[in-house]
Amino acid sequence: MRAVQVTEFGGPEVLKPVELPDPVAGPGQVLIEVERIGLNYADTHQAENSYLAPSRLPLVPGGEVAGRTPDGRRVVALLGELGGYAERAVTAEATVFPLPDAIDDLTALSMLVQGATAAILLRRNTHLADGESVVVHAAAGGVGTIAVQLAKAWGAGRVIATASTEEKRALALELGADVAVDSRAENLTETLIEANGGRRVDIVLDMVGGTTTDQSIAALAPFGRLGFYGMAGREEPKPVRLRNLMGHSTTVSGMWLSHVFRLPGNVYGTTLTELFDLAARGVIRAIPGGEYPLAEARAAHEALRSRGTVGKLLLDPTR
Template identity: 40%
Template sequence: MRAIQLNRFGGPDVLDVVEMPKPEPQTGEVLIRVHAAGVNFFEVLMRGDRYAVTPQLPMVLGVEAAGTVEALGQGVDERLLGKRVAAPIFASKRPFGGYAEYVTIDANLVVPLPETLSFEDATALMVQGLTAFHLPRQSPPAGKSVLVTAAAGGVGSLLIQLAKRQGASTVIAVAGSRAKLDLGLSLGADAAVDYSASDWPARVREAAGGAGVDIVYDIVGGSMTAASLQALAPGGELVFAALGRYAIGASDLEAVINRNQSLRGFALLPLLSTDGLRTSLSELFHLAGGGQLAVKQGGRYPLDQANEAHRLLEERRSTGKVVLIP
């Protein structure tokens, strides 16, 4: 089978197309023919060794896939054969390998897909969808004003909608172009602010009524974190939901203390038991398959153009979910 292997750290062109043996499902596993594999920004960081943890090489990137069950390991329910399923690889004992034509995964982790949900949309509802799903549950927005950074991205585009469903009084979308701002507004944001403007935190405060927002869902990190704190109201909460490093200093923390603000961490995996994972994904698939949650696709690339998919994300030209089609 073909797969995309990372043998060395660097730019998008270090992603190599290689031939590998097709995996065989072990006891309790299924073999899935991949029809769509999700691409995430944290994989871009991993490729360049800019992630919080340095991965061991060589490796095949990809933590989420969707496809059809092609073979069963011993002890697996035969009714799964031929089923359309989501494979949340990130929750398995081998949490990578999605950039490939086939993957194996524990049978108890796969989640059936509604016929009304495409393979591509299913990938958007795994890492990014679950992040957007659990953020409002960890820091409830009901009756509050909230700021969503990277509002046109895979997480942000879903978070806008889910925060509104959870009762947010005002959702302010932040993005870097007119098209992305318009997308945020089309998904239900009450206001949209371009972060390329030097005074964007002041514009957010104004849109929130003057004092600032009650909650910032920071899914970007870096220098965006310190700037987002300037848009946060006294007593407000900033949620660290970006996978990467944060550029905040002692003066930022002093301001947080003086303004009675809170910083809250968010890590997805510790929130997901096997049953909880399947239940959350099933709910997301039901919402999207029933037309109650819009999934925005940001680009479909053949497997051997994974480097172009990474380049699109790295240059922040994407909106919605970017997928590979083996």
Template identity: 50%
Template sequence: MIAIQFDHFGGPEVLQPVELAAPVPGPGEVLLTVEAAGVNFADTHQTDGSYLGADALPYVPGSEVVARTPDGRRVLARVSHGYAEQVTAKESALLEIPEDLGAAEALALMVQGLTAWHLLRTSARLRAGETVVVHSAAGGVGSLAVQLAREFGAGRVLAQVSSPDKERLVLDLGADAVVSYPLQEKADVVLDAVGGELFDLALDSLASFGRLVSYGSAARTGFTPVDPARLGRLNAAVVGFWLRPTLAAPGAVDGPLEELFGLVADGRLKPVAGGSYPLTEARRAHEDMLARRTVGKVVLVP
């Protein structure tokens, strides 16, 4: 089978198509034939070594697929090594999905959908009427967070994006306005996947008892020091979020996914299908994502 693998850390250029033997299912697992594999920004961190140790090499990235079981069921699954024509997954973790639901839309609800749900519900503990600012609002997580913030009762939803095309997209998704810093109004909640200077500007823009939720470091500028005295003066909180350990918490997956799929079925949540790339062009998908040329959910198709 064809898979995408890297044997040393670096940029998108290290991603190479290779021929590998099909994986062998272990106890309680099933072999899946991949229809589409999701691409997440975290995959770029795996590729450059931010997430992985050298002892993990060579490595096939990818954490989610839409695929077929041997008996023909169409499923959404969390996996390891998803950039491949075939993968294995726990039978107990498979979620059957409708035939008429696009693969990109379904995949958007897994990593990005669960992230957006937990950012607002679990980390920010959003309250009705609050003002929410979403950074990278046209991306996979951001485009869902804009819609979910409104669905969960936000009074105003403000978006931060990097281009006019993305401005139009987030306004169509229901954002009240596109903003830049300094903000004209203080925010109760800011969702930040960028870090660096944007994190600093957002922190100074929080209302009293505001929450800045940090869930990524796309700026790749390293850690931003946070002075406890500064937090005290601002009367604000910084909350960190990482999806991977969250998935192990009781009720962290099934309930939120059920709600997300229900919102899609009711037409109240519209996942944004972004670019679709051939599996063998994973390098180009990463290049476009890092250059901010993508929106919504990016997928690789074998």
């Protein structure tokens, strides 16, 4: 089968089209004929071995696919051992989910990781309450576009989007943000407070890191919460001092979606079902960010790392 493999860690240049043997499903596993592959920013970290979970060589990147089982069922799946950048993939039955007819592959893959991330951040990390203000950094990205829509649907009083270009800010406003500001503002703390009518903000969703995180924490109101779920800027924020958290009654939390599967009950499955229902009813929608042939995975990673993309990027293994 055709696949994309990494045999040495590095940037987009290490993604090489190759021919590999077809995977074989073992006990408790499902073989999937892949029709679309979802890309996440985390894929770029896996290729350079800078992600939370260490990568092992050689590897076929990619943790999410949409396709069909050998008996013809449409499914979307999380791949625990990666392997998604390929024409066929194998994963555990527990991480394979049926696709309703109303949900296309783009929507399914947008909700599988990025939509679920936005939902868990709003519900479990930051405990969004009616009327609260929510800052969504990188609001035109995969998680950001869903987070803006969910925050509005779930009762946020004011959604403040940040993005680096006028086009991205316009998209965030179209999706329901009340105001969109330049993420490169010289004093982001003051910019966020001003965007909230002169009041400090209740919630920040942050996947940037560095000074963006530092200035966002400084913009939080008493009992404000920051949910941290990525470091696209590849820059560490300043260490958080517990004394400062207590002094301002603020909360800083981190979230890695993998840990949701350790919670009692079917938290992930319930979340995904809810997201599919919201999408089917038109409450939220996926934003296409571009579709690349499988062999052009390098170009897709270059686009992701440029921070110039919007919405959800896909690979098409059929071309």
